[in-house]
Amino acid sequence: MAQPQVPVTVLTGYLGAGKTTLLNRILSEQHGKKYAVIVNEFGELGVDNDLVVNADEEVFEMNNGCICCTVRGDLIRIIEGLMKRKDKFDGILVETTGLADPGPVAQTFFTDDEVKAKTRLDAIVTVVDAKHFLGQLEQGDEAEEQVAFADVILLNKTDLVSEDELKKVEGKINSINRYAHIFRTQKSQIELSAILDKGAFDLKRILEFEPDFLHHGHDHDHEEEVKSLSLTADRPVDPDRFQKWMGALLQLRGPDIFRSKGILAIDGAPRRYVYQGVHMMMDSDWGTPWKEGEKRFSKLVFIGRNLDGENLQRGFNDCLK
Numbered sequence: 001m002a003q004p005q006v007p008v009t010v011l012t013g014y015l016g017a018g019k020t021t022l023l024n025r026i027l028s029e030q031h032g033k034k035y036a037v038i039v040n041e042f043g044e045l046g047v048d049n050d051l052v053v054n055a056d057e058e059v060f061e062m063n064n065g066c067i068c069c070t071v072r073g074d075l076i077r078i079i080e081g082l083m084k085r086k087d088k089f090d091g092i093l094v095e096t097t098g099l100a101d102p103g104p105v106a107q108t109f110f111t112d113d114e115v116k117a118k119t120r121l122d123a124i125v126t127v128v129d130a131k132h133f134l135g136q137l138e139q140g141d142e143a144e145e146q147v148a149f150a151d152v153i154l155l156n157k158t159d160l161v162s163e164d165e166l167k168k169v170e171g172k173i174n175s176i177n178r179y180a181h182i183f184r185t186q187k188s189q190i191e192l193s194a195i196l197d198k199g200a201f202d203l204k205r206i207l208e209f210e211p212d213f214l215h216h217g218h219d220h221d222h223e224e225e226v227k228s229l230s231l232t233a234d235r236p237v238d239p240d241r242f243q244k245w246m247g248a249l250l251q252l253r254g255p256d257i258f259r260s261k262g263i264l265a266i267d268g269a270p271r272r273y274v275y276q277g278v279h280m281m282m283d284s285d286w287g288t289p290w291k292e293g294e295k296r297f298s299k300l301v302f303i304g305r306n307l308d309g310e311n312l313q314r315g316f317n318d319c320l321k
Ligand SMILES: Nc1nc2c(ncn2[C@@H]2O[C@H](COP(=O)(O)OP(=O)(O)OP(=O)(O)O)[C@@H](O)[C@H]2O)c(=O)[nH]1
Pocket: 013, 014, 015, 016, 017, 018, 019, 020, 021, 022, 048, 097, 098, 127, 156, 157, 158, 159, 160, 185, 186, 187, 188, 259, 276, 277, 278, 283
């Protein structure tokens, strides 16, 4: 008897929109299902892996590059590996980087024979940052592609904008994709039945706006100037100095620093300190505890334009004890 195909949900959305928040919500819910999670980050140093909740799920990390280019082979390899295992999964969740075009990711599920036989693309779920979306459309093609490919859209961060602004963003989304179901959300809060096991991915619709979907190679452009920069430190971070430095930095450079995030080791603190920034907005919280005897170190990642590595390194060093 043929094995049923495992449903794959692709979570996409621009940098900082709320994808990891959504992923953690899915993994924390008592659904009794077993998911394999594949995350992919832009930049050489992964932080998301540490931010995904400590669930039973295994997290496979694909780093170093954009999911739609260099690591597509990785995606195929991981999925094929998963399918060979004895323990079976109820579903696979793929969280793409905020700078990925979901097209080539979706393509993988139709063009690779083994992947095609064992899995089915269930839905592309796109998280939209209500506050930053209109600006993101100016920054490159990615935000628009992510909405164009969506089967379900979470219009997230509704707490940060007015009703009028929300309507404007919804209007823009509708003009890009009039088929996707839009849910307004805060902190990516949504009924899981609205996004999982939907059977929503519609190849016919995709072929309407991208007739070459099943054939074309890699023909999209990336914003050349957008780079990622990672800093690490062995010495503990002084949280007050860090907040002050980052606050001032983002005030000044926020338009160019699309995303900043870090896992920091604070002197004497039993838990990781998780720092998150999206343009000028900052947030921080305590994360998972350090293990007994674990080497504590901090990592900080910036994604944006015109990043001045030396200056950022100097600023970060000044925050160390
Ligand atoms: N105010 C507000 N903040 C939110 C909301 N949803 C998520 N955030 C915050 O936005 C920041 C980014 O959220 P993530 O879930 O890490 O975003 P992401 O899309 O995974 O980011 P990348 O992996 O960098 O692309 C975090 O500080 C979240 O707490 C929301 O509805 N309202």
